Amino acid sequence: PWKDAILYMLGNSQNSRYDSIFKKQFFDINQYKNLPLREFIDKLCENFPRYQRFVDGEYQIVPREKQKRFLERIICGEECFHFSEVGSGKTKVIMPLLCQIFLSSNVEAHQHLARGGKMKDVLVILVPEHLVPDACSQVYRHCLNLNFRQKYKVYDDILALLHDNVKLGPECKTIFVTSFNQFKKALTYDPICRKVRPHREQILVVCDEVDDFLDRDKLVFNICCNKSNSFDQPTMDYYHETSYAAYHGNSYPSDACDSSPNPSYWRELHAKFVAISHEIQDASKSLNKSFGIFNEKTLRHCTSSISHDIEGYKALIARPYESVNRAMPGSYYSDVERTIFLTFVILSEDIAKYNELFQSERKFITFEYWKEYLAELDYDELVYGHDNLAEITEKHPHTLGGLIKFLYVIILKRMEVRDKSKSVNSVDIIFNFDCIGFTGTPFLDNYPTSDYIRHQREDDIPPCIDRSFYAYTNENLPQGEFEKRFYRFQGQNNNVKVKYLSSDFMNDSLKIGE
Secondary structure, three states, rough: OOHHHHHHHHOOOOOOOHHHHHHOOEEEEHHHHHHHHHHHHHHHHHHHHOOOOEEEEEEEOOOHHHHHHHHHHHHHOOEEEOOOOOOOOHHHHHHHHHHHHHHHHOOOHHHHHHOOOOOEEEEEEOHHHHHHHHHHHHHHHHOOHHHOOOOOOEEEOHHHHHOOOOOOOOOOEEEEEEEHHHHHHHHOHHHHHHHHHHHHHHEEEEEEEHHOOOOOHHOOOEEEEEEEOOHHHHHHHHHHHHHHHOOOOOOOHHHHHHHOOOHHHHHHHHHHHHHHHHHHHOOOOOHHHEEEEEEEOOOOOOOOEOOEEEEEOOOOOOOOOOOOOOOOOOOOOOOHHHHHHHHHHHHHHOHHHHHHHHHHHHHOHHHHHHHHHHOOOOOOHHHHHOOHHHHHHHHHHHHHHHHHHEEEEEEEHOEEEEEEEEEEEHHHHHHOEEEEEEOOOEEEEEEOHHHHHHHOOOOOOOOOOOOOHHHHHHHHHOOOHHHHHHHHHHHOOOOOOOOHHHOOOHHHHHHOOO
């Protein structure tokens, strides 16, 4: 008997008696293959409580009618992403039911899940990092006892695709549960890309908390290898002269740059720096938020990328993505020239950020450099003194230019060229895979689905949510109208107490404190 049991569990033998025992533990969802979608969802919801605890005479979770209709809208809706209020069961009800529907053979459901493309046989569940264990447990609980003897696989690590025995194809439906960044990281591996790319039209990506997935601070995942740059002293001087002229509104420094081996490059670079400078002054209220704004005037093709590591601006990089409008740490797929010019801007407008760098490097100021650029300062006090960089420039403003050039050259020397970098953007995933998603945050614009791109559509993208319930201060809404809109946003809840506070309460608090 032990041998029979072991062979049966290994799949190497058939045993009708064991089949009759185990089959009772499985839910056959394929029996509803030809059922209309709405009725099919009802059947799944009738079976849903069997996975829940039965406490005090009732099941812990029973899908509500509103959740059924939301699930139907996710499957059938033309838009990618959908909004449902916080606490509506998106993770514990909607996502497990969506996985069950994917594993079924229901004809109408799979026609909609195809999203205008090919039938899907791979489902990728993306959730924030801290929700991965819970999402895995939900999928395991609701999906491991479906369709007795049907072959399908559930993986809790997308990097399983690195193994040769993990294959994608219609003969075995596959579910991967992973985090946003882990999925983007996986797509930087060549072996995984070789599997995924030719099969991507059969893959459906489901994003839980999709607003977090599209958060600009988390858009890009990168890998790279480093190599030292090879800027010689004349090249660093050309960069400084070009940056200085563009920042101060001067014309192209022909006297300094025309002697270079490639003066046309420096002339073009000066025009680009001027455009970036105007962009910062005109389009931005905050210097720190202006670095990554790209347009056709300021973005030129660049085959390499650079970062530098300075306290206060660690790995400050400008990223060439339309979807990201500011430079942030973590991206090595950069516009080198923009980064170089923005280094000069930071030095000119916020030099105190480099106090620590100056303190560690001031002893290397040569007598010749001091004599040419910083002669109004006492040499010993400059090299061995205790005043920080900001204090020196405040007391002796005429030395600012010389100190900027000294630090600028140091920073250029420290820059590393990030070679052969690979970058995967959240928007890359939205555009290259058929995606659906949901969120409880009502501040998200929708994106074109892969079907828009596939068929070169140009019609309007459906909105993610109905914004008609938004309430703005300048509308001066009557109390009744405000409560009506708030009810539409919040939905039907019990025992919810709300106190509306005007933003003026901050001013009132300050007055009280005074």
